Amino acid sequence: MSLYQDLILDHYRNPRNQGTLKNATHSADAANLSCGDKLHIDIIVKNDIIEEVKFSGSGCAISQSSASLLTEHIRKHTVKQALSLEPKDILDLILVTLSPARLKCGLLSLETVKKALNQEK
Amino acid sequence: MLNTSQIKKDFPLFTHHPDLVYLDSAATALKTQGVIDAERAYLEEYSTNVMRGLYPLAETATEKFEMTREKMATFIGAKSSSEIIFTSGTTDALNLVSKLLASQIEKGDTLVTTAMEHHSNFLPWKELAKTKSADLHIVSLTKEGMIDRESLKKSIDEHTKIASFSAVSNVLGTINPVKEIIALIRSINPKTLIVIDAAQAVCHMPMSVSDWDADFVAFSGHKMFGPTGTGILYGKYSLLETLPPVNFGGGMVLDSCAEDTLYKESPYCFEAGTPNIGGMIALGSAIDYIENIGLQNIHLHETTLASYAIEKLKETFGEDISIIGPSKKEKRSGIIAFTLANVHPHDIAGILGEQNICVRAGEHCTTPLHHSLRLSATTRLSLSIYNNENDIDKFISVLKEIQAMFLNK
Numbered sequence: 001m002s003l004y005q006d007l008i009l010d011h012y013r014n015p016r017n018q019g020t021l022k023n024a025t026h027s028a029d030a031a032n033l034s035c036g037d038k039l040h041i042d043i044i045v046k047n048d049i050i051e052e053v054k055f056s057g058s059g060c061a062i063s064q065s066s067a068s069l070l071t072e073h074i075r076k077h078t079v080k081q082a083l084s085l086e087p088k089d090i091l092d093l094i095l096v097t098l099s100p101a102r103l104k105c106g107l108l109s110l111e112t113v114k115k116a117l118n119q120e121k
Numbered sequence: 122m123l124n125t126s127q128i129k130k131d132f133p134l135f136t137h138h139p140d141l142v143y144l145d146s147a148a149t150a151l152k153t154q155g156v157i158d159a160e161r162a163y164l165e166e167y168s169t170n171v172m173r174g175l176y177p178l179a180e181t182a183t184e185k186f187e188m189t190r191e192k193m194a195t196f197i198g199a200k201s202s203s204e205i206i207f208t209s210g211t212t213d214a215l216n217l218v219s220k221l222l223a224s225q226i227e228k229g230d231t232l233v234t235t236a237m238e239h240h241s242n243f244l245p246w247k248e249l250a251k252t253k254s255a256d257l258h259i260v261s262l263t264k265e266g267m268i269d270r271e272s273l274k275k276s277i278d279e280h281t282k283i284a285s286f287s288a289v290s291n292v293l294g295t296i297n298p299v300k301e302i303i304a305l306i307r308s309i310n311p312k313t314l315i316v317i318d319a320a321q322a323v324c325h326m327p328m329s330v331s332d333w334d335a336d337f338v339a340f341s342g343h344k345m346f347g348p349t350g351t352g353i354l355y356g357k358y359s360l361l362e363t364l365p366p367v368n369f370g371g372g373m374v375l376d377s378c379a380e381d382t383l384y385k386e387s388p389y390c391f392e393a394g395t396p397n398i399g400g401m402i403a404l405g406s407a408i409d410y411i412e413n414i415g416l417q418n419i420h421l422h423e424t425t426l427a428s429y430a431i432e433k434l435k436e437t438f439g440e441d442i443s444i445i446g447p448s449k450k451e452k453r454s455g456i457i458a459f460t461l462a463n464v465h466p467h468d469i470a471g472i473l474g475e476q477n478i479c480v481r482a483g484e485h486c487t488t489p490l491h492h493s494l495r496l497s498a499t500t501r502l503s504l505s506i507y508n509n510e511n512d513i514d515k516f517i518s519v520l521k522e523i524q525a526m527f528l529n530k
């Protein structure tokens with residue numbers, strides 16, 4: 001099965017939650033240096049609920065579409081729920097299996113979200 | 122052009138993958154039947170150690186192993202086989218030469234390299250400069266990806282101890298005028314030791330280390346159809362005989378009990394330990410194969426095909442395609458790196474890969490070059506003797522699908 005299914009291409013071409021949040025309570029940057037994927041995530045947490053989340057960045061379709069899908073998924077979830085997400089959950093969101101070489105592209109969004117939630121602005 | 126359907130038959134990988142389009146020979150070249158047979162024969166029929174045995178099998182192994190050294194010397198235009206040091210690859214060879222020369226570097230000396238180098242020909246010099254508090258000068262490139270002569274002239278002065286550059290860039294595809302550049306460096310400072318990274322030149326064009334007048338030349342066997350774990354460091358004998366060894370162990374010593382250990386002569390004093398015997402014997406078969414086809418013919422085949430690919434890319438993708446490196450085809454080898462609008466190279470290579478087309482994407486171990494080009498990554502195809510126009514056409518047609526998929530065209 002091709003990695004480049006409609007879901008991934010749709011989220012790559014029309015990313016959801018793209019942008020930045022001025023009054024973010026949590027933010028983080030992360031990058032895959034070896035392939036040039038970059039992500040920045042802004043989150044607004046209120047009463048332990050993720051009220052708003054936006055991402056910006058550049059990189060391959062896998063890294064960017066997984067950020068789009070993940071940000072959709074965690075909105076209105078608790079911080080604890082988001083922090084307990086595992087790599088497998090990302091694969092369930094993007095609906096493809098990733099080879100070891102592409103896994104780090106798919107997981108960059110999760111890494112960035114966790115980094116943001118673990119550090120306050 | 123070469124008869125590629127005939128040539129493909131010499132590479133058993135195509136028996137296993139008849140439809141494979143392999144455009145990644147700069148990473149590693151495929152292996153010929155002769156290379157595979159030679160390595161297998163060693164492993165099955167006479168897998169004994171070299172140099173030490175006094176029985177016939179070990180003598181056979183030694184003789185065949187040394188035969189590769191002789192062939193290699195002739196192949197690259199060295200004056201004698203004692204100038205050929207066996208290593209595990211280009212990286213190993215460049216690290217070895219940087220260690221061999223380390224004792225000559227002092228604070229205030231300069232080492233010179235260029236902005237197009239592979240990490241293998243950059244990091245050893247960067248580290249050496251750092252440990253010796255020497256300066257590292259990086260020669261800049263012209264817009265077209267050639268070594269900038271003015272920058273080179275400014276980088277070389279009386280403090281320059283070592284200058285190292287590649288004969289062919291593994292990303293830009295630039296063929297550097299090695300002989301002229303060496304002459305230019307020597308005209309400014311005749312004492313500068315000159316090291317050439319020939320990893321992407323060897324087996325792609327006629328070359329002679331003596332004609333170049335290089336002091337050291339490094340390259341890999343696996344990029345010339347030989348096994349991985351084989352490489353060469355050529356050094357001028359007049360220099361090698363003055364350099365003390367830097368790796369110590371078996372096989373390189375005459376008298377280890379003397380107060381001042383007595384070492385063998387070059388190249389053996391630089392080859393401590395049991396080498397990659399089967400690999401080196403098989404590399405000999407690769408040389409025979411290349412010589413049989415002829416370097417001139419190989420060069421013509423690869424560069425003609427590269428011109429075809431470049432024309433097709435421009436014609437098909439127009440504004441969307443950006444090919445890096447020299448625009449003049451006589452200055453280019455069979456390596457073509459490009460970007461397609463803002464489609465990430467990993468997506469391009471990923472989709473091509475799903476369609477059985479092998480290309481490389483990323484920085485190709487040249488982060489400084491990609492920074493200077495302000496590119497985070499490129500997609501690279503690299504050609505060899507088994508590639509033909511059909512391979513290029515298949516590649517272009519999948520690239521068109523990618524363009525449609527990502528750019529809505």
Ligand SMILES: Cc1ncc(COP(=O)(O)O)c(C=O)c1O
Pocket residue numbers: 147148210211212213239241242287289290291318320321341486
């Ligand atoms: C120009 C250049 N130098 C050095 C190397 C390193 O070669 P190896 O990995 O065989 O040591 C390569 C191979 O990728 C290369 O293209």
